[in-house]
Structures are given as structure tokens and as C-alpha cells.
Amino acid sequence: MFTSQIRFGTDGWRSRMDADFNRTNVRRLAYAVGKYLSKKQGKSVIVGYDTRRNSSVFALDVASVLGAMGYKVQLTSRPTPTPVVAYTVVRTQALAAVQITASHNPPIYNGFKFIPDYGGPAFPEITSEIESYLPEGDVYTQQLEAQRFDPMADYFEFVSKNVDLTRLQGLKIVTDPLYGAGFGYLSTLLSRFGAKVEEIHGYPDPEFGGLSPEPNRENTRELAKKVVESKADFGIANDGDADRFAAVDEKGEHYSSNMLVLVIADYLFRLKGLRGKVARSVSTTSKLDKLCARYGIPVVETPVGFKYLAKELMSGAVLAAEESGGIGYGWSVPEKDGLMSGALLCEAISKQGRSLKEVWERVQDELGEYHYLQYNFPAKDELKARIERLRAQEIERLNGIPVKTKITIDGLKLVLQDGSWVLLRPSGTEPLIRVYIEATEQRLLEELKKAADKLILG
DSSP, rough: OOOOOOOOOOOOOETTTTOOOOOHHHHHHHHHHHHHHHHSSOEEEEEEOOSSTHHHHHHHHHHHHHHHTTHHHHHHSSOOOHHHHHHHHTTOOOOOEEOOTTTTOOOTTEEEEETTTTSOOOOHHHHHHHHTTOOOOOOOOOOOOOEEEEEEEHHHHHHHSSSOTTTTTTTTTEEEEETTTTTTTTHHHHTTTTTTEEEOOSSTTTGGGGSSSSOSTTGGGGHHHHHHHHTSSSSEEEEESSSOOOEEEEEEEOHHHHHHHHHHHHIIIIIIIIOOOOOETTTTTTTHHHHHHHHOEEEEOOOOOOHHHHHHTTTTTSSOOTTTTTTEEETSOSSSSHHHHHHHHOOOHHHSSOHHHHHHHHHHHHHOOOOOEEEEEEEEEEHHHHHHHHHHSSSOOOOOOOEEEEESSSSSEEEEETTTEEEEOOOOSSEEEEEEEESSSSSHHHHHHHHHHHHHHO
């Protein structure tokens, strides 16, 4: 099927493989990337891919098109995590990389992610220019045999220099790559430092076991069961391309990265003395602001999409976080990294000599209880239009609580007088309207859900 409607979204171009994500459009977009890069100095380009159906085929098509255009292409020899590909771009001083992945999206999706020479998400001005070079028809070229390589060892060396894993001896950890590109990564790295590691779902499955490769509570039930049954200390899960992560404790309780960023930030600021600007997306827990305030650390709020957080990392932020699973670090490339985050969580737990559950309870004692909810509606045009109308309206109260601040950098966010908040926004990666709520107590969270539903549905 041919279509010219290729548009980059929040993090690359993603579409359904039964619709317009096909070899023709992948080749067209690869050609557009080649035209964009032709103005740059250099010829080296990295191409990687995840475990989705035909990802390796799409990656070879990209390598063939770029090779025919005169670029020196290095193609990963196995499915490779996005943060590893991003780091490799910087380490090898390549012009750019293309990663074939739809990250955490359902199996029917695939994606084309362009990674510039700085090793982070492509900014809108870059992707708009690439789109302008799209040819009208297919790009026919002979399939070339690209140079193959595996960047795992170099990435392990980089992580080991920045994360202290010397106290892992005696820890029992279960890892779950959810059949994605991260298989064999954390399990191998942590084992080298003395941890006893068991990996589940550690092989490629294009259908991801019948689930979406997103490390939420539902999709990590088998990880939770394994941790409890094997009496492990905790478990770590990654998404389909390992740029996101989550964890479960020894009781099988799920910890989103929205919770884990508080554990990691507390460790970095309180025990390691790290200081510097922090950035978070508009949907990320505001308890991060409360934690940063304890240490006089400024916080910048951005729209959803790691490309916005990447700009903050490139301008000096030491930590950047989004609620959907991604955390980036000032000492690394400006990209979210679920593997680095998983390793850093292991450092934080091992150095404090407490369980994940105990560390989390101490953080909650200091910052207050965590009550957060995210759910979705289908992205109907009338709902999108209603959000736009609400953005222009004055809203004085929600659930009887005065509205302190209205934020419209991405959808509509209402911050209430008591610190609770509600955010309504269209997704940039799926046809959904996303609703986010954070409250000071569970009862209020449930009340705010009813108020948010009424707000958006009328």
C-alpha cells in the first residue's frame, strides 16, 4: 500500500503494519533521511531494530537505501535497545542512527525513529525537514549486505563507569525484557557483578506473549509471580526497546517509573550529593518537585515527549523524567534509558541495605502518600475539540476545589489548591485521549476521576 502521509509524532513515525507501515514507506523515509544527512560532514550511519515482526527486514531496507546513497552503514547483528543505539551514535561519532521500533506500542505497530548525532530524539525542526524530502514513489535499490556489529560490550563498559554495581553480591533479581530488544542485557550485566539473576521472557517474540510490551502492572504479573515464588529481592522489567522500565518488590507489588524516579532521585540527591537542574514532563508526579525543593534543586516542566526533556539534558539538567517509563541522566546521552535506570535502581537498593519496599516506604514518609492514575479514551474528534474549548475557558473549581494554576503546554492541566492535579491530552503515539490524575489521598483520586470524566465527556 502506498501513502505519502508520513508524519513524525512524539517519538518517531509509528503506524500499523496492516495499514501504512510497509517496506515501500520505510524505503521512502530512509531516502529522505539520506537527503537530510547529505548536507552533513561524514558518512557513518547506525541502523538498529527491535523484536517486532519484520523489524529486521525493515532495518535491512533502511541500510540498503542508505548504502546505495553512499553512506557507510553499520547494522546491529541482533535486536538492540534504543538507548544502546543512541549511545553508539555518540561513541562512534556517527552522523545519525535509524532505529526500527514502536517501543511499547501493541504488536501490530512498528516505527521509524531517527536519532541525530547527539544521541537523543530528533527535534521537530529536524523531522519536518526530513519529511520535506519524502519522494512520491518507492525507492528501488539492490539489497546490500551491511556491516554487522553488536554494541553490547561497549555499552556495558559505559554503564559500569557510571553506575556502581559493586555491592550486588548476594542480591537475587529477576529481569523481564517482555520479549523485547533488551533480552540478555540486564541479566548479563548484573550477573557479572555477582547478583543471582533469573531472566524470564528472554527471547524475541513478535507478538510479545499476546500482550503489549509495556511494563505496566498487568503486563508484569508473571514477573511479580516469579519474584515471589523464587523469593527474589526484586524484579525489573523493560519495554519493547528497553528505553522504559518498571519494577516489582519482594511481595510482587508493582512500581512504575513515576514511583521509581523518586527512589532514584532521593538516592542521587541525598546520598550521592548530586546537584543541578531537573526536568520532568507535565504528566510526571509533582512529588519530584517536592523532593527537589528539599535540596534547592530547580525543576523545569515540559510537554510530553522525551524530545523536550532531551533539550533540558543538553542544557545542563542532571535528571529528566516522564511518567510513562523513561528517565534520562546528565552523564549519558540525552535519551531515556531503561537499562541504565534498572542498573541505577540496583545500585540504590544495594547501597542502602534495605529492600525496595522499605526504601519506597521511607520516601513516602517524607513526601506523602503516592496516589496516581492514568487511563484513556478513544481519540474521537469531538473529545479533541472539547479539550481545545476547555483550554480557552476559565475553570475556577474542580470537584469543589479551587483551581490554582491552568497549564496548557500540552493539553489541559488543572493544578488544584491542595496540590492535586488533572491532565487531559491527546496521545502523540496512539489514537487515544490520555487522562492523568494525582491526588493527596485515594478518596480524592476517585472523586477527581469522576470530575475528569464529566469534564471531558460533558
